[in-house]
Amino acid sequence: MxxxxxxxxxxxxxxxxxxxxxxxxxxxxxxxxxxxxxxxxxxATRAELLVETTFYLDELSESDKRLEPSRKAKTGIERLEAFVDAWGGYIPAVYGPGRAMMAMMETDDEAAKAWNQRMQDVREGCEAAIKALKKDKTLSPAYSINDATDLLWAMLSVRNWEQLIHQSGWTQKKYIKTMKILAYNTFVAAGAEISKGISK
Amino acid sequence: MxxxxxxxxxxxxxxxxxxxxxxxxxxxxxxxxxxxxxxxxxxATRAELLVETTFYLDELSESDKRLEPSRKAKTGIERLEAFVDAWGGYIPAVYGPGRAMMAMMETDDEAAKAWNQRMQDVREGCEAAIKALKKDKTLSPAYSINDATDLLWAMLSVRNWEQLIHQSGWTQKKYIKTMKILAYNTFVAAGAEISKGISK
DNA sequence: TTCATACTTGACAGCATGTCAATTGACAAA
DNA sequence: TTTGTCAATTGACATGCTGTCAAGTATGAA
CATH class of the missing domain: 1.10.10 (Arc Repressor Mutant, subunit A)
Structure with a gap:
């Protein structure tokens, strides 16, 4: 063992x-x-090894602990920010295995299913944050819950992180900071009170 | 021949x-x-064939013609919208070869360089639109020119399109419409006059 | 001593890219 | 008509990877 x-x-x-x-x-x-x-x-296969590696990584980094602040958040705005922090902060760790899995998706159904499942979990996190905004009536009227969820999910995708970090050369810190601003400006209705976390 | x-x-x-x-x-x-x-x-190689295929595609679809409305736009806001229209509308056509090229990037330097070059061209389009906003004083103060360019570039990336169309099941029409709204809300300073093109 | 388990060694099939050499067929110029 | 060239064909082959198979080895427990 x-x-x-x-x-x-x-x-x-x-x-x-x-x-x-x-x-x-x-x-x-x-x-x-x-x-x-x-x-x-x-x-049995390379795909299986990679899948198991991502689970191993989750154990190692206690990934569920990262989401605690997001679940505990009182307001929708706080929840949104905490989620960007949690998942955005976790991406650098998942990126290694994730890249390998994404590369395998073209050819290997097993790998594709496994990775999509994991990304679906992220979507649920996005959805929870958006729904929390909705509940507070601070969700921008420009988007439905589903559309906002899809959009946030895309913004926080590993590929988007990859693009900003590797193509545009952003630092992780800048990534988090900017994504928070972007998420706030996009999804929080104009006029909603400004969260402390967003200062500057 | x-x-x-x-x-x-x-x-x-x-x-x-x-x-x-x-x-x-x-x-x-x-x-x-x-x-x-x-x-x-x-x-000589598979990579070369793929690269040439993207050039062939450009010829076929007269890709430069698509950008004309963007270049001719009078205001920054119009230019931004026209660019989202032009490039966003072209993505479905590039996606086939693009996907193959992106898959090769991991292993093949030649392919990586070629694809990155093409994406750099897109970045220049983004930059031009952002600079046009800046010139009009309608660029949101939340972002520098560079950051706004990087962000718009990421929003309009092929991967982002892929995510929204294939993972979230959006239609092309919805993609264009939503990206326009998103780009407008993100990059146009609050208070700037509302462009006709954005109506609902 | 015997047996099971985990691991090693080495060979091999399958499958893709890319290379090489010999051959064919068409067309043009002497 | 003959000769030369050029594009394409055919078939064999090297390489590099994943995954399989079979036989052998070491360790520890019954």
Whole structure:
């Protein structure tokens, strides 16, 4: 049972560092200090290994704890901001495995389903924030709940993060700060009281 | 010289239809009605073929003509809207080849450079629109020119379109309409006169 | 001592890209 | 008519990856 963890750990490390190109099964084996075949004793396919790696990552980083402030928020505005903080702050960690999974989506149905499931969870977070705004009557009248959810989901997508960080060279801090402003300006109805978190 | 066109046409057709998985060199050859090896007589690598296909597509759809209304716009606000119309309307056509190119970016430097170059062109379009707003003093004070450009670029990215159309199931019409509203609300300073184009 | 379990070693099939060499067929110029 | 060139064909092959298979090894428990 220890080998399994060694494999997952090695996979994670390679994916996080992984600038140049694809990570091969052989690379992971080497890093974990075992034979390539031993990988297949624990994970039937590359896709399965990647999926399990994302679950492993969730355990490691206690991803549900990150969402606590968002769930505890009193107002819709606070909830929106807390969610941007929580998920936006988690993206850098998911990005390694996520990139690999997204690359596999073209060819591998298994991987596609797994990744889409995880992204659906994020959508639910978006929806909860939007609904909290709606409940407070601070949701902008420009969008329905569904449209606002879709839009927020797209804004906070891994691809969008990738674009801003890697193509535009933004820092993580700038990303969070700007996404908060953007989310606020987009979804909070004009005239709603200004949240303290948004200062400047 | 005719074979070359047949190849490019076949590639385009396959990429446009291409729902299921990757398009192989053999598939393209079959579709074009020639041998797989003949492809390599015209294009050294798969990456090169894809790059040339995007240029071919530009010719076919007279992509520069699409941008004319944007360049001719009198006000910054009009220019922003026209640009969203032009590029947003072109995305469905680029998406087929684009998806293939983006998938190759992980592994192929050549493809990555070519696609990034094309996306850089889009960025210039974004920048021009933002600068036009700035010139009119209708750019929202929340963002610098660079940040606004990066943000608009991300909003109008192919990935964002993909997310909204394929994950959220939006129609193209809804996409254009909503992106216009979003761009307007985000980048146009409060108090600036309302453009006719944005009506409902 | 015996047996099961986890791992290793090495070979191999499948499948894609890209290369190479020999051949065919058409068309043009001497 | 002959010769040369050019585009395309055919078929074999190297490479590099994933995933499979079979046989062997080490460790620890019964």
């Amino acid at each position: 220890q080998t399994r963890s060694k494999i997952l750990q090695a996979t994670l490390e390679l994916l996080e560092a992984g600038e140049g190109g694809e990570i091969r099964m052989g690379d992971i084996a080497k890093r974990a200090g075992i034979s390539r075949q031993a990988l297949y004793l624990h994970f | 005719q074979t070359r066109s047949k190849i490019l046409q076949a590639t385009l057709e396959l990429l446009e239809a291409g729902e299921g998985g990757e398009i192989r060199m053999g598939d393209i050859a079959k579709r074009a009605g020639i041998s797989r090896q003949a492809l390599y007589l015209h294009f």
